[in-house]
Amino acid sequence: MTSPLNLKSAPATAASSSLTPTAQARPSGRQRAAELLQRQGALAVLVLLCAISAALFPAFRTLDNTRGVTIQASFLAIVALGMTMVIITGGIDLSVGSVFALGGVLAAWASQYGFLPALLVPLAVCGAIGAINGLLVARAGMAPFIVTLASLLGARGLLLALTHEGATTYLVPRGSAFQKLGGGAVWGFGYPVLIAVALFVAGGVVLQRTSFGQALFAVGGSGDAALLMGLPVARTKVLVYTLSGLLAGLAGALNAARLSSGVTIIGVGMELDAISAVVIGGTLLVGGAGSVSGTLWGVLLLGVIQNLINQIGSLNSSYQSVVSGGFLIVVVVAQRYLSAARRGT
Amino acid sequence: MTSLALPRGIDRPRIADWLQRYGVYAAVVALLAFNGLFTDHFLTADNLRTQAVQVSPVVIVALGMALVIGTEGVDLSVGSTMALASSVLPLYLGYGLLPSLLVALLAGVVVGLVNGSLVALVGLQPIVATLALFVGGRGLALVIADGQLKEIRNKDLLNLGTASAAGVPAVVLIAAGLAVLVALLVQRTTFGRQLVAVGGNRAAAALAGLPVRRVLIGVYVICGVLASLAGVLATARLTASDPSSLGNLMELSAITAVVVGGTPLTGGSVRVLGTVMGALLMQLLHATLVTHNLHDSTAQMVQAGIILLAVYAARERRSR
């Protein structure tokens, strides 16, 4: 307790002794472990799963199989990248599946006019849908869940209208530059994979190294604080939903290039796959924390699970969603307790 | 539809209030009137019966969804629950309709318990908690059914889908009966009133000693059971158990019906009749557009517009 002798102690020492991190303030080993697990848990599981599968299934460790897994995962990855940013702001974007499909149809339709239209038309339309989502969320103050639910329906409706109720399937002209975008490869890795990787690198830089990225974390971490600190909260939200629309549209366009046609029935439920991947990757659904690398691991994890179940062969392919669903429960419940542990409560 | 014709610029909060309260009824009446005047063979018993049969599963699911939304939650897993119920149904049909029906409903109870526990005990957001079973539930259904469509040959079950009393199909009667039951539950039981109070002000409900966790778990269980029942009825009508497509996008239709019916997403109020009317409105709208050679595409875009309008109206009223 107090001793009168302390009273004369020099202020500097008193201060430094009082506010250098003390045992109470320093994160305990448990807290650090919890934080590491939350950040890199998905990567750890992914590595483990890959190691086990490589040991068990010779077919798994072939380069061809790796190429197959990555190209299949690349489209979901691009969509999930946008979803990550939206979720970091504490929002959600349910429209990405429809927008993905719409982007594909638009790209296939526009590809008859050349390479640039095939890219720009879907980006423009999907970006606009994202911007409308953002405006309704940020300016009209409506719940992201319901706004993007409506645009899920709206985008799907637009798609059906463009394809005469799904009766018309636009084809990408054979041998066109646009088709090569989807079909071409470097060392066997498809362009979509490379584009996805490039986008993730760019996304990581934007999130971690730009003011916009910092604003995303701040808006999701504490909207009130962000507002009081003078951040452009509404503009950030509009931008992030626009970005999500753009990325979903791009992923759709790439997918159309790969399939050489604008398939109308894809993308249903894709939003939930994307959300699962983001959550498995350690991004908090309440916002304020997350990383694009985690999302990448999450997407790959889902892809590897799918691939494994195919490898086993005797298993019904629907086990994939059972495993994903189970995994999702484990991850979110673990996250809940881990973040409690991190706060030291 | 009618809402667009409302006088503008008078008193927006009041209009929004009115819209949220009575908009859905007015829209249904207007739609019926429009069809009576301009659509041939619309207001016939046959057509109305078809519409009612088609809307019944949505109504049943939406009733559960309305309860969940009344507690400030949402249940994304209802479509998967329907598929799950449908997939277990054929397994036990050998023992008769009743045992297999009970097993199907039990599947709904289990789904509800999982969802409710994740929300009430673990403290997850309802969207995340129910997302897991949305993803996993249908997978499980497909695993149980071995990914195959199974034809239903049990007479009792098939009867459930085709039977009718006094010209009204059994499915419709069941949906109507359930609507009455849910209305009674909300209005007249302790549980129902506690549910509304928990949704209206959870802190106050907890301070008043209400069993908040029990109420939340109960609500998700009811929602699961209603969804599984809807799954059974849809299976009966389809004469086959098809877990891969049954109940697809049902969560969206149910949420739409609830929201359009005037139940606010912020909880604290459950509008049972409004929910039924919301489902009916969407069904009639779809039918009207299709009979007038406007397609699914238009129907979906109109549906999107109506959802936004309904939520916007609720928002205006809240911020008043």
Added chain:
Amino acid sequence: MAPPEAAAAPSAPPGQPPPGAGPAPAPVLEALGVSKRFPGVTALDDVTFTLRAGEIHALVGENGAGKSTLIKILTGVHRADEGELRLGGEPVVFHRPHEAQQAGISTIYQEVNLVPLMSVARNIFLGREPKNRFGLIDFPRMHREAAELLGGFGVGADPRRPLHTLGVGTQQMVALARAVSVKARVVVMDEPTSSLEPREVETLFRVIGELHARDIAIVYVSHRMDELYRICDRVTVLRDGRLVHSGDLKDTERVKLVSLMLGREIAEVRRSGTTSFGDGHDAAREPVLTAQDLTRRHVLHDIGLELRPGEVLGLGGLLGSGRSETAKALAGALPLDSGEVRIGGTVLRRLTSPAAIRAGISLLPEDRKAEGIVPGLSVRENIVLAALPRLSRGGMVSRGRQDRVVEIFMKRLRIKAASPEQKVGELSGGNQQKVLLARWLCLEPRVLLLDEPTRGIDVGAKAEVQALIDELAKEGLAVLLISSDLEELVEGADRIVVLRAGAVAGELTGDDVSESALLSVLAEADAEPRREAAADTGPGADADTDARAGAGAGADAERPPQPAATAKQFGANDATEETS
């Protein structure tokens, strides 16, 4: 009601010169004749506030006095309906908090308003991160500058660490670092010490001393008398949205300041008639509720209470003294680290809301809107909410029984509603409060805990509620009354337990239940009794009465009270407490 100051102050000329002072430093920030209305409330009424360059200015007042509204106007969160702001003599208008910040006005909020999951450095530089030549955030520089800033305050925290892993005190320093790094001329601190440990407070004061030395003007909001007298130059007192007093702190005695805040005169004798309480009650000897050692870290410290049937026990204390928390703890709504509550001699094992309610403890919460009413439900349903299971048969609601109960209580409490089916959200504050009272009374409780039962309700309803409290005690109920209204507390209560800093500071019984006695206990040095006091000495300036009795007073009495007008002391030359 209003003491002379209240009437006199608003008529004083705006920007009044300090009495008897020489040429005062030029004001850096002024609010002239500012008014602000919210639906149904006038939060600020013609308030003038002058902040001089380089001074530390205390802003005090009880709940609802208008402090936070004034701060929000100064910092651009709200805009005044009337009046104007002047910065360095020039009229300014802030549309957003950002504009105020750019003009050099920074704010530290009570609840640290930073983003917990982001790192220390990111929080400090959020929105104006240093960039490298590629336009990307230059983290090495950011971390270096953040470390320098914090180092300047003697804080050695790693700027890369997430904010939430730091103690609250350090977080507060980070907020300060952010505030200062934007080249602030004015820093507004809204109860910065309310969640700090004593040694963290010392560091904060040292930093404030440094800011002071840099000629940064500070608006300091706090309820802790010690702190105000230690660091502040001038004081402005608000009450009910009006300016009550503004002047040099050293000319204002402690007791005077408290009485200004509470709107009661020291000399004012006990009167009857303004409240609707009758005389005392005959309390039973055996307590119905006994609480021992209620402890929750940072909130409550070893609180002990006894409540007897038929008495009204007042729970006094300034804002933040732990009054509401004590009531919540008794009702099972605040988890405790230790302590026990006995009711009728038996210990409540699991102290949860349902258990407390079953045992007969009912709490009327302070925040009517957030914790009391369910606005979308009817008057009837709000009344029967807690009693639903008792008014039902087999899980089915019995409307007949409900209607009978509701009718009885609506009549007895004179609840004015169009019908029992009207939504509670549409009623006036007074009627909402009566509905809540009815909710608890229909449970027939043994103990009624009332947290600010008459706040924000009109005069008529107030009198009715007060008369009801009296009546209930006469009927043998044990009532705990929390009120910031001294008159209400003194006239309503038979005994008063005074809390300070989460611990019992004293108890008033018998004839000592008077405003002057209460005021003097409230104005005492408010170092927490559980710790040893700072070793300041000086003649006690407060009227040291013998009013205090009971267990808590002993420890208090041994401590020499703080002088009313000590020179400002920052950490550098002050007693630094070291607690284990």
